[in-house]
Amino acid sequence: MYKWLAIFLACIFIMAGIGGCVYSKAMEPVKTGRADAEARLYSETDIKNVDEFYLYNGSQTYYVVIGKDSKGTETVAWIPDSKKEKVHVKKLSEGVSKKTAVNKLLNEKKTKEILGVRLGMEKNLPVWELSYLDENSNLNYYYIHFDTGKWWRKIENL
Missing domain, CATH: 3.10.450.40 (Nuclear Transport Factor 2; Chain: A,)
Structure with missing residues (x-):
């Protein structure tokens, strides 16, 4: 009886480990994309603090950041996944909340x-x-x- 319980628990732990590895590998591109987007954000915009971060997958992938610029104004930046395209920046107050x-x-x-x-x-x-x-x-x-x-x-x- 205890032998079967030990085998069952070992299988559960192995499956959990494999699941964790798969999840970690699947999230790697998202983490890399976010790091690249934040690098572009700080080099191409005046946003200093990030309050919200969205990954948007529509017809094209965008990283969207809401944060404050150097004057403390809430600002939105749409950062395209393609480095050839420019970052779009608007004040949050210019649009619909x-x-x-x-x-x-x-x-x-x-x-x-x-x-x-x-x-x-x-x-x-x-x-x-x-x-x-x-x-x-x-x-x-x-x-x-x-x-x-x-x-x-x-x-x-x-």
Whole structure:
């Protein structure tokens, strides 16, 4: 009896170790990308402190940082994965707030649960991407222009 219990526990520990190794290897590109994005952030923008960091995978990968510049102004930087493209920078006050974007979604759609709200960039257009579950637990994406607060696109019933 104890022999089988020992074998079972050994298998659990081995599986946990393998799972940890796989997770660590899978997260390596994200960590490297973040380090590269932060290096570009500090060399190409005036942002001094990072408050929020988003990884946005749309039609192109962007690292989005919200932080404070040297004057203490909250600023957003969209850092493209491609080093050939320039970093886009805007003051957070120039666009729609996260709260306003969420309220627009709640006013227009019946949501069961909001899964995530993040800034992204699509076709050189800064957007808020809101992912949520509807009443039928279908996954949906709702995109709002950061600059104007108007609806841009939605992907429904995934």
